[in-house]
Amino acid sequence: MQSPGVKRFLALLATGMIGACGGGGSTDGSSGGTGESAEIPGETDIVGSVAQMEKGDIILLPFSDGQATLSFSGSVSSAEYMLIVQSAEQSAGSTSVSLGDLGAPLTGLGKALENDTESDLQTEFEGILRAAEEELAVTDEEAMQPSIGKAIDASVSVGDRSTFRVLSSLTSTTAYKEASATAKCVNSRVALYADDAIDQNLPGVMERDDYETLCNQFQTGLDTTFSVLGDPPDINGDSAIKVYMTTQVNALGASGGGIVTGFFFAGDLLRRTGSNPASNEQEIVYVLAPDPNGVYGTKLSKEFTMGNLLTAVVPHEVQHLLSYYHHVIVNGGNSEATWLNEALSHQIEDNSGFGQENPSRAALYLQTPAESPVITSGSPDLSERGASYLFLRYLYEQAGSRGDAFLKSLVQSSSTGVDNIISSYGTDTAEFNEFAEFIRRWGVAIATTDASVTTDARYTYKARGKNGTTGHWHGVCLKCDADDGRATVLTGPTTAAYTAGGSITLKAGSSAFYTFSAVPDTVILNGAKGASLQGILVRTK
Numbered sequence: 001m002q003s004p005g006v007k008r009f010l011a012l013l014a015t016g017m018i019g020a021c022g023g024g025g026s027t028d029g030s031s032g033g034t035g036e037s038a039e040i041p042g043e044t045d046i047v048g049s050v051a052q053m054e055k056g057d058i059i060l061l062p063f064s065d066g067q068a069t070l071s072f073s074g075s076v077s078s079a080e081y082m083l084i085v086q087s088a089e090q091s092a093g094s095t096s097v098s099l100g101d102l103g104a105p106l107t108g109l110g111k112a113l114e115n116d117t118e119s120d121l122q123t124e125f126e127g128i129l130r131a132a133e134e135e136l137a138v139t140d141e142e143a144m145q146p147s148i149g150k151a152i153d154a155s156v157s158v159g160d161r162s163t164f165r166v167l168s169s170l171t172s173t174t175a176y177k178e179a180s181a182t183a184k185c186v187n188s189r190v191a192l193y194a195d196d197a198i199d200q201n202l203p204g205v206m207e208r209d210d211y212e213t214l215c216n217q218f219q220t221g222l223d224t225t226f227s228v229l230g231d232p233p234d235i236n237g238d239s240a241i242k243v244y245m246t247t248q249v250n251a252l253g254a255s256g257g258g259i260v261t262g263f264f265f266a267g268d269l270l271r272r273t274g275s276n277p278a279s280n281e282q283e284i285v286y287v288l289a290p291d292p293n294g295v296y297g298t299k300l301s302k303e304f305t306m307g308n309l310l311t312a313v314v315p316h317e318v319q320h321l322l323s324y325y326h327h328v329i330v331n332g333g334n335s336e337a338t339w340l341n342e343a344l345s346h347q348i349e350d351n352s353g354f355g356q357e358n359p360s361r362a363a364l365y366l367q368t369p370a371e372s373p374v375i376t377s378g379s380p381d382l383s384e385r386g387a388s389y390l391f392l393r394y395l396y397e398q399a400g401s402r403g404d405a406f407l408k409s410l411v412q413s414s415s416t417g418v419d420n421i422i423s424s425y426g427t428d429t430a431e432f433n434e435f436a437e438f439i440r441r442w443g444v445a446i447a448t449t450d451a452s453v454t455t456d457a458r459y460t461y462k463a464r465g466k467n468g469t470t471g472h473w474h475g476v477c478l479k480c481d482a483d484d485g486r487a488t489v490l491t492g493p494t495t496a497a498y499t500a501g502g503s504i505t506l507k508a509g510s511s512a513f514y515t516f517s518a519v520p521d522t523v524i525l526n527g528a529k530g531a532s533l534q535g536i537l538v539r540t541k
Contacts, residue, residue, distance in 0.1 A: 044444075044456040050075045053539040056454035058444060061525065061535030068525040068535050075519050080541035082495065083514040084443045085525060087506035088436040088532040090418045092377035095531040098503040099514075100524040120381050121258030125170050126342070127379020132173045133266040133324055133335040136276065155238050156191045158183055164193070165278045166248040166286060167265060170256045176278035177248055184208070185215030189222045191240040197247045198289050205290050205302060206245075214310060218243055220469055221315040221352035228351050228404045229322050229411045232283055233329075235269060241321075242284040243314055247296045249288040254297025262287035262313040264320040269329065285317040308356055308485045311470075315352040316345040319411070326412045333414030339376045340417055343388035344410060347396060351407070353470035359482035359490060361386035366478065366493050369446070374439070374509025375418070391509065393476055394442045395425060397462050402426070440534055443511040446493050450479035453540050506533070515540075 041056035051074025053059065061068040070083070087095055160183040169175035181193040192215045198206055222241060226232060232241060253260035264285045265278065272279040287310055290302040300309075323336045323344065335341070349355045365372045365386030372383040374391045399406045409424035418435050427433050432441070444459040454460060464475030473483060482488035495513040504512045527533045 044454045059537040063533045066527045066529040070523040082538045084536045086511045088439045089508040094507045097527040121256045130338045184211035190218045193244045195246040224352045225315045236282040250296035264317040266324045311354040312357045319345040319348045331414035337417035343392040346389035350474045353467035356472045359484045360488045370512040373507030
């Protein structure tokens with residue numbers, strides 16, 4: 001461990017407060033006091049006592065027989081701290097922790113997303129689709145035979161007519177409607193079809209240039225998706241990923257009183273049979289149409305639908321397609337755990353350059369972190385998607401140059417859930433190769449990113465940036481104006497101030513964050529014996 005003097009020198013150097021070659025960087029703490037608040041340490045140390053802590057350092061609080069004790073002996077009056085209490089359980093469930101003199105964290109529903117036109121109906125429907133994947137029978141006779149890596153040929157051309165079957169129920173994968181459609185745009189990755197109802201009943205909403213713009217954006221997103229996760233199958237020999245824009249998706253959402261943005265149905269990769277009658281026997285994803293007057297349900301402006309929803313939903317749903325294809329058809333395993341399946345789809349939105357929908361999910365998680373687990377038993381809701389996305393994004397960044405290979409391994413695997421995470425991450429670093437440590441460091445990153453506590457890359461997210469091709473932000477900002485077309489503002493994780501006694505119920509992979517207005521002598525954490533609980537104290541000032 002570095003001495004306080006060495007750490008302070010490195011922090012000053014990292015922040016430019018010591019000039020090179022005798023340059024004139026100020027070191028007199030002119031911001032007030034000792035200058036401590038102006039320093040952002042470049043290294044976070046794990047120390048054994050509060051007396052040893054400097055800004056950015058952490059203490060690990062292991063639970064023994066369900067109990068952990070934290071002494072604040074040696075704390076200095078100018079110091080401030082944040083306590084993180086976590087569940088590192090690897091399966092869905094909850095456990096309670098009493099926290100000595102600590103009050104329970106703030107609770108309640110996250111505020112509605114600004115300009116939100118999506119509800120949990122989308123997540124509920126995707127849960128049904130993911131559950132159906134586990135029940136679909138896959139035999140050699142039913143699975144379509146793929147032909148990898150061809151280019152689209154003359155068999156798919158602009159103006160081609162086709163008839164597709166589209167799921168017509170939010171609760172059944174055998175109920176469907178047929179609709180005729182026309183290919184509006186074809187490029188080397190995508191064939192974009194639109195159903196006839198758009199031209200007939202939504203006249204003037206979608207012009208030729210709009211379809212071509214979308215088609216090119218879809219290609220941009222899928223070029224990256226396939227370069228990261230691998231080429232798609234080609235089960236029907238036309239080498240196209242079909243994107244079918246249909247008002248039936250709008251109507252599907254309206255039938256549940258909300259909105260379905262789009263979906264992938266695994267039955268399309270299997271043969272059409274009596275038990276799988278809705279199959280189109282090809283790679284296809286379904287998306288809604290702009291509907292500014294609400295003819296088919298919720299009013300959706302063309303600008304918002306094209307700018308926010310459609311470009312994000314295509315790589316998202318194609319990830320689901322690739323995951324099912326590799327996990328079930330190629331490797332003969334089970335479909336991916338839904339929480340990780342969704343996290344991967346949100347992550348690939350980032351990679352593809354269309355991650356504009358992710359900040360709103362992250363904001364919901366940050367509002368209620370203790371109530372938003374990483375691991376869920378069913379389809380994660382919007383805040384839970386924020387949790388699993390932020391967790392996977394953190395691991396992706398920690399993997400460095402192996403990040404893309406990590407994602408590809410997760411998709412092209414027969415393992416699922418936490419087992420898939422651990423085996424695919426594949427680190428040789430002994431201190432960072434298990435789920436509890438992944439959760440621990442991630443929790444610190446949630447607490448310290450954009451909070452001027454540390455710049456240690458092990459415990460923070462990388463600064464977000466803009467994709468040079470799409471112009472959308474990618475990566476994570478936890479305190480910022482998201483600039484996402486939804487007016488989302490992120491303000492860091494909700495914390496509870498130190499007050500009096502209380503307890504908290506944690507779910508698998510969730511974290512509760514506490515700050516101290518007055519430092520107690522001792523804090524005792526009590527949980528169930530055998531539960532995978534852990535605590536971390538961070539010195540924030």
